[in-house]
Amino acid sequence: MRATSQTVGGEIRTPRERARAQTIADIIRLGRQHLAEHGAAALSLRAVARDLGVVSSAVYRYVGSRDELLTLLLVDAYNDLGDTVDAAVGSVPAEESRGRFAALARAVRGWALREPARYGLLFGSPVPGYQAPAERTTAPGTRVVNSLVEILNAAHRAGRLAERGPSSLPVPLAADLEAIRRELNVEVPDALLARGTLVWTSLFGAVSFEVFGQYGAGTFSAPDELFEHHIAVLADLAGL
Amino acid sequence: MRATSQTVGGEIRTPRERARAQTIADIIRLGRQHLAEHGAAALSLRAVARDLGVVSSAVYRYVGSRDELLTLLLVDAYNDLGDTVDAAVGSVPAEESRGRFAALARAVRGWALREPARYGLLFGSPVPGYQAPAERTTAPGTRVVNSLVEILNAAHRAGRLAERGPSSLPVPLAADLEAIRRELNVEVPDALLARGTLVWTSLFGAVSFEVFGQYGAGTFSAPDELFEHHIAVLADLAGL
């Protein structure tokens, strides 16, 4: 098989390529539907083919394998979440770091509750036998955490990030944090960066518990208020 | 592992029941192996039957359906985790609440890293089409959080739980917390109970990120130190 759609930079030239791109887009759209309705592990290429009005083998002309479709949907979901978060964060003035953080958190939770199956694909147990190709998923997969780090860094630059925690951390951990600081080009000190990591994972922990139904059924009748409480505490924790 | 068969009180009388209970135990053991190796969604009754040296339909004499086997494994895993946590917490003197909390957290993480697939079954995305029967899973499923609440309550009783947070919370949230307090028979005040909830979900958020590989590959070369840091911050957060 040659250049599976030889558009070098993304432009579509020949009508064949147009049709091909359109078919792939349709497959992703239908796959997204199936994913949302039946979950990741139940995603079936044959079912997508049926909805597309085509025999199953024909779909293999476009996606190659079920895993590749999963990758497509993974990237699609990461970007959808990323767009949602970016929009929410962007709607709050850059100086209001705490507000930006709250917007980020609410956006993540809102998206997760709206799209539980896709959220599960991104942050739930890995699909058995499937390994996401790093070169295609890392970039979209780091958008949220990048946004969070950006908020922390902006607050730090403005001198509005409270100092928290011990001034020095265990050497190996400090080394990891230094690498992160270099990679993301930020200047947040160790203690706050470590706390930021905890805030990050805590946010997704709280959301996951709610989305995956880990709270006992009916334990929290006011999940919104609980989450707002968590946002406030986590913002404090981060130093915002 | 107790009498998973239909012996009313748990006692096994006839040799038939003995054999039956033994077979079910074998099925659970093999199921646990498959679960650990291939993950929850890939758990196959036929494969278990093969390992048992028996044709697939024969297994249905004992478990009824794939979902029931999943429930059996779910309860099995919850209890395994619960036992691990109880043992770890119990090895620290009752007065050392902070130490008990640290032991609980380390036990959860250790078990999760040792048994990633089983952890995924418990705390990952729900298996599509499978709904855990509450009457059989709630009791074993709440052991860890019960242990955590117990630690908080003991510290509170001893007057060693620092006061944190606002004195009053939104009404609906306060009502939920009151219900929890009644249900679990504890006396921890609202603000600390709410924070305890956050600490609880945060713990599993941190563990899930590590187990599910959400940190970029190679981002943290010192995950132990990172987790110890998290423990310390979360213990502070809880008021321990």
Added chain:
DNA sequence: CAAAGTCAAGAGCAGTGCTCTCAATTGTTG
């Protein structure tokens, strides 16, 4: 000893991912 209860095996149904071949359509090019 015979009836009742239990069990494993096998066939079969509907579904899955995936591969291969073959014919037809379609776009490009001489």
Added chain:
DNA sequence: CAACAATTGAGAGCACTGCTCTTGACTTTG
């Protein structure tokens, strides 16, 4: 415009899945 080649869809087929049903054999019990 016609011939060629690339692309596509259909269909058959393989090995697998969960699950059901029937059949024959076995074990326990009355």
